[in-house]
Amino acid sequence: MASNMLDDFDEQFLACPVCMLHFRDPKILPCLHTFCRECLQDWATKQQPLECPTCRTQVSLPDQGVDGLRTNFYVNNLLDFAAAKKGTEPGVPCQVCEGNVEGSKSWCADCATLLCESCCAVHRKLPFSRDHEVTPEETLKAEEGRGKFHRKRHCDKHKKYELEFYCESCNALVCTACTVVDHRPGKDHNPVEITTVAKRRKEKLQSLLRDIDPRLREIQASIKEIDRKISNLAPSKEVATEKTKEYFRQLIEFLQKREKEILSQIDEQCRADGKALQTKKEAIEFELAGLTSAQTFCQQAVEHGSDVHILEVGNQVQTRVETLLAKQLDLESDWSEFQFVENTTFRYFEKEVRDLGGVKTKIDESKCEVIVKPAVQGFECVAKLTTMNPECRPCVTNSKAVTVNMKDPSGSDVPTQLQMKSLGEWEISYVPKVTANHRLEVKVNSQQVPGSPFDIDVNGKETPVLSIGQEGSGVGELDGPVGVAVDEDGNIAVVERGNKRVQIFNADIGQSLHSFPVEGENPHSIDVDPSGRILVTSWGESFGIRRYSKEGELLDTYKPYCMDDPHGLTILQDDRMVVVNRPQEPSCLLLQPDGSFIREIGKGQLQKPVFVTVDESRGVMFVTDWSAHKVFAFDLDGTLKFDFGKQGDNEGEFKKPEGVTVDQAGNIIVGNAGDGRVQVFGPDGTFIRKLGTVQGGYASGVALTPDGHVAVACFPGHCIELYRYSQTCL
Structure with missing residues (x-):
């Protein structure tokens, strides 16, 4: 794609997505999206943690901040090329003598200056510039001109030397002087000519490019299938609505309220399905965009990047592409047409009014699953419900089909919240105020799910919620x-x-x-x-x-x-x-x-x-x-x-x-081997509270789980204990 952008390559490629102007000191994020350095610095001051403005990937900046990010030298080359090519147009003067408007021009990559023929001849004779890389006008206009146009890279420490070597021990580009001073060959340093290392890196990137195409086709096919299902949503709704109206014409005087409920349920089901399918599509399109972006960047680097550029961003490109390719994607979209079902014949409607009609989906109540997580007094606790189809795959239903009720030990109601997190995945959240046994009842389509009602033991704060092994x-x-x-x-x-x-x-x-x-x-x-x-x-x-x-x-x-x-x-x-x-x-x-x-x-x-x-x-x-x-x-x-x-x-x-x-707040969690205590300290080492004391009195390794638990290795207890943890509850 990039190789065909010769005379009028896309101006948008040279524009920062934030300021929409030509890039100024372009910096590359780990997700391979490029922005102006100033735009990223401004973005970072407004947002913590920093997210990529394009793909929303969270970014951990290096110690030097935005300045520590890699420079996109490929974009810099394009900007130089665009400036140089524009300089060859009629009416543009020489940037040295400011004359020779009509004559041919050449571009000095070392000076970033446009020269007429006379100035160019002088430039080649001067001692300080005789070795400069000068690109003549015919090369700039030639089809392969941009591919040969590379800005020279000089050593930050030895300004007059180009970067010609790569120290494999330090993963750093170095100049000839560096190989004598700071990166002298030996047990600590191994400088190699950049062409050798760049060749290996390019071969790896080319291999990754070949792996991208099959994944792209798979994702695109999935999106096409979701589009087909989305197109069937409206006809399905229309058919179900008409059948509902036909059935309820006979019951209009008695069942207007019920009819509205069913129609509302149909609308909600359609919205839920539509939202679910659209969410699925957006999620897959998001992956497609990320992979396509990485492919474009990788391809540009391979086809048009200099050896220096390959070494600058090769590891980063490789890591990004390998991460995307290794990511497990769920490209299935389980959806089936819903329909109105007559649950009760007309002559029984007076006593069965609440069961008249309904929205039938492929939910199988007997296949639904609930995972009850350990609960701790005073913390927000969750249980997870998965509504399943007969094939035991997660399947969407509307919120009216799911009912949840929780009782504390005294029989009082415990407020619960039900929220659909993803396709067929529901989160039931609650905050228990007392310890001891609680009872959770979960129904789908008025039927108890397997295992309901569930007994949940609510523990105190310093009691492990789970012991493994x-x-x-x-x-x-x-x-x-x-x-x-x-x-x-x-x-x-x-x-x-x-x-x-x-x-x-x-x-x-x-x-x-x-x-x-x-x-x-x-x-x-x-x-x-x-x-x-x-x-x-x-x-x-x-x-x-x-x-x-x-x-x-x-x-x-x-x-x-x-x-x-x-x-x-x-x-x-x-x-x-x-x-x-x-x-x-x-x-x-x-x-x-x-x-x-x-x-x-x-x-x-x-x-x-x-x-x-x-x-x-x-x-x-x-x-x-x-x-x-x-x-x-x-x-x-x-x-x-x-x-x-x-x-x-x-x-x-x-x-x-x-x-x-x-x-994430910088609080420090420490386990004692001498007495088994696990304690929490503030970022400055100030004591906050004790989490608990482990079995055997010997707390070894500790780790924090994403769902808010501290896992502690109990060395002589031969187990792992999990304690509930929350920054907001310290």
Whole structure:
């Protein structure tokens, strides 16, 4: 597509979607959408967290803010090309001598200046400019001109040198001078000519491009099918309405009210179906737009990007495309025509008036499912209802078809709210004011769903709402759980030291989903990277950081030269790693995604660090120290910001702190190995409250689930305990 935009390439491509003007210092977001730097800075001041103005993807800005984002040099090249090509039009003077209006012009890429023939000849003779890249007018006008038009990139440190090498150890573009000074070849640096690395990166992107087309066709076919169903909504409504009117003509004097109810139900069903199908279509179109946008960007980079541009954005493009391709999409749209049904014959209508007529859908009450989540006094609690069709697939119905009632232990009504969250998925929310047993009744089409009424035990705030596992080596059993994390689906991933395996549990009911063995003598910490892959540390003789697929296939093993006793681990959104390292002088190591060393943090300050977490919104990492009975806060440059805590049994004091995590507000959750307490602190380390005390008195790893629970690994208790957690209830 881009290769055909030669003479009059689309001006909209050069316009920022926010200000609608030509890009000024274009910056690329992780979703591959480009905006002016100033527009993004203004947008970021108005919105936290920052979302892409085009696709609404949440963006975590680098430490430098908007200035730390990649520059879209391909767009810069197009802008240069547009300016240069415009300069070749009749009546445009030379930008040096301001004459020679009618003569041919050339463009100096180094000076970004339009030159006439005379000035160009002088330009080529001057010592400082004789090596500049000058593009003649005939090349600018030629069909392949734009493909050869690239702005030169110079080193930020050595201004007169171009970027000609790529240091694979540092993932950085460097110049010739850099390879002598800061990136000298050796064990820490490996500078390679950019053409070599760019070729490999381009081949990978071309492979991804081939994978996009089948997915696009699948999505487009799904949208076409939804359009067909949407077109049938009106005829279905018309048929059902006419049958309703025909039936009720005989009952008009007795059943006007009921007739209006049925018609209203039909209208609501149509709206619900229409909204559901439209929502489904929009969701799929959203995925289509994202994938198409990524395809366009990727294709432009492959076909027209310079080697430098490929290296600048290649990793980013690859990550974005792989994420989109790996995303599980539900492209099915379960909808069937509804119709009016005569439930009662005419002669019985007087005593059966409430059952006269109805809107029939494919809902099968016997297939509907309710998941009752653990409840805690004073917190908003939820149960989830899924209305199913006979094939056990979620199916839409109208709100009048679902009734919910809850009673507390005294028999009093507990207010509930019913809200449809997605196609056939309903959320029943309530706030219990007392503890003990509550009863929840759920009906669909006046029929009790399987299991209704449900008994719900409401717990106190410091009581775990769910305990997962018991001692053993079987499915669902645990032996020495030490590290815990939450995967991209909200499931709880646990690493067991005794069984030397990772086991994945459903966070709602604690069911074991699957497990896989891990290598290493003493597995310790676990985390999940942005792509859903699982990383596990182990210390001892066969130490290392190992990356596994979601299914448990060993993908990589990292043993950088600077590491010999890894414990706690956390993965940043850009795939960098922070790992606790405990040799004779313990510290934390900041590593590249490939395991290469960046910097050491906390050396000489930490005594016996155990676990680590990072608040990326503030660029602060928190390290628990077993021996110091403290939590240390460092920035990612290695500067100690503050520490908090001391040894003791009182509120805010520690006994061998281990597990640590942070919530979205920056509050810090810490588990004690010495007494099992789990405590919450403010972003500055101020004590807020105690969550609870775990079984066995030893709280190891902690993790925060998306639905508001803190999962705590109880090492000697051989279980995972879940505590209800909410920032608003602290």
